[in-house]
Amino acid sequence: MIDMSAANDGISLLFGDAQAWIVVPIGILIGLVFGAIPGISISVAMAIFLPATLYMDFLPAILFLTAIFTGGGFGGAIPAILMNIPGTSSAVATAFDGYPMAQQGRHSEALGIGLAASVIGTFLGYIALFLIVEFVAEWVLRLGPTEMFVVALWGLTLIALLNTGSFAKGIVAGMIGILIATIGYSDAGQMRGTFGSMYLLDGIPAIPALIGLFAASELFNLIGRDYLVRDESLRTVSMAKIVGGMKDAVRRPLEIFRSSAIGVGIGLVPGVGASIANLAAYGVAKRAAKDPASYGAGNPGGVIASEGANSSSEGASMVSLLALGIPGGAGTAVLLGAFAMHNVTGGPRFISENKDIVYALIFGNMVQAVLLLFIGVVFVRFAGVIVKVPLRILAPLVMVMSVLGAYALTGNMVGPVTVVVAGILGWFMRRYGFPVAATVVGLLVGGMAEGELVRSYQVSGGDLSFVAGRPITLLLIALLVLSLMPRLIVNLRQRGKPAASTGDAS
């Protein structure tokens, strides 16, 4: 399965190219900065710097872009932890526990935990890529629309998990997200809910909507408060606590390994990637925890699950790029653009004819993970100063960055308007006890679920017995049902008992 001769050639190629090691630290820093700015997604950062790779050799060019990818993967966690604003959609679940930790004055610890989980997750993701790239390239082609629909359904089951308060309100919140995701042109070519506006033909932009639901609604709630962390004595950024958080994460190898495995598994499927991986890993971690009620209230396990999964999915998403020439997500789509700029075509032939380059890329990214550890620890030391800024100053400036970032994403006023409308909706939802996190999950997964449902219907002609002839679908359905069993059993056991908790993951 592993061509050791090509692997040796890859190592020689990698360490024989000094240019690669000059651009990689710069790329990581760019990724951290851009990832930490709400609204500027990793793919936007990669696209901005894509032209800079034109005069680089192929290997340094790709390593530079993957360094932005790696840095951005963790950078998104910084505003998620400090301000409840996921810098990227892959850091949505990081905010669920990272932000409550920050409110408790444990921001340094949360940042350290997130960094360590990201570094280890990235490393494990590329190890997985190293081991399975050739085998998986063949297997992924067998996934059809019915299998993808079950994967989407799995994502939607998180709606139930993300709410420990009113189950009905959790369902409502999730349905709102799914319905918002269906606005615009459908896969079947129908125009829906656009009110005749051409700006809505592409639908409601997901990232501005999640910025509004999470960030703007939270900022509205923070107006009138003095500081993000109420206790002055906790408003310090401590390198010792950051390192302590990193040690804490390392002491939980099983949790990191589990979330990384989920990240790899989901990252392998083209079009799914880190946005779903972090939520799925969070759901599994919460389900497996001894104290699931503590998730959403500042449990470090939530940060580990999210960051481990979104980082490991990066390596796995490279499989479809390298093996099939299909970008697994927006970030790998930019990488595909870089391939084209250098007259390189990804796919089975690329792997068979350029194994040394493929292995050099994999090893290069493993080294990037180690570099992220050192660059990231210095970066978070400075980024953490944000808790010392009074909220009356922080709130409008963060709001402005969110609005500008939303405009950058959409290129028109749809982004900022989406932030405002989603923010107001989110504020009312929070006020009346609806978990906005479930809306975000519905928003991110709804479009994919509908697309795959329609394709499944078209392929099967509406005949449900079609599923019986799809063993992978049946296996995935069985796994989905099994994964829901613990929650159902807990619900049945709790029936008749008085409600003990009112917390939710919003």
Add this chain to the structure above:
Amino acid sequence: MSRVIEDKAADAVKPVRPIGATIFMAVLALAMIGYAVSVVVAARGATDWMMVAPVAAVGVLALGFAVMEDWREAFARAAAGVAAKREGWKSSLPALGFMALLVAYVAATPFVGFDLATMVFVVASLILQGERRPLVVAGIGIAASLAIVWLFVHVFAIALPTLFL
């Protein structure tokens, strides 16, 4: 940890009669029904509505349950003599003011550009939140807001509509 749970619980309003929540949920139900009906009416086949209609139906059904839950909880609290707080719109005035400023900011941007609109929005937000020191208002409101817009326009090369930057 307990403080966060308390904060979250405090965020959600639990008044004597959940009238605000009921109105909010009625609006949501109407929006869901309206959207689903518009999709079904314009549909050319099952593929056009097969996701939207069932999801809207589940949403409306769940809203019905949620309204019943809220009222049952309110009656239970009243019966148990638990003190319920008012909906507290007065305490929400700063948040509503900030929302109004944000709406005005986004509405004005296409006409006056991000640079001027951002500056006015940040200055007004600082004043709304009680900041009265001229140096802070001027420094943050003008310098910091313009620096952020400049960063997006000239460093990130994003074509924002601006008046003078």
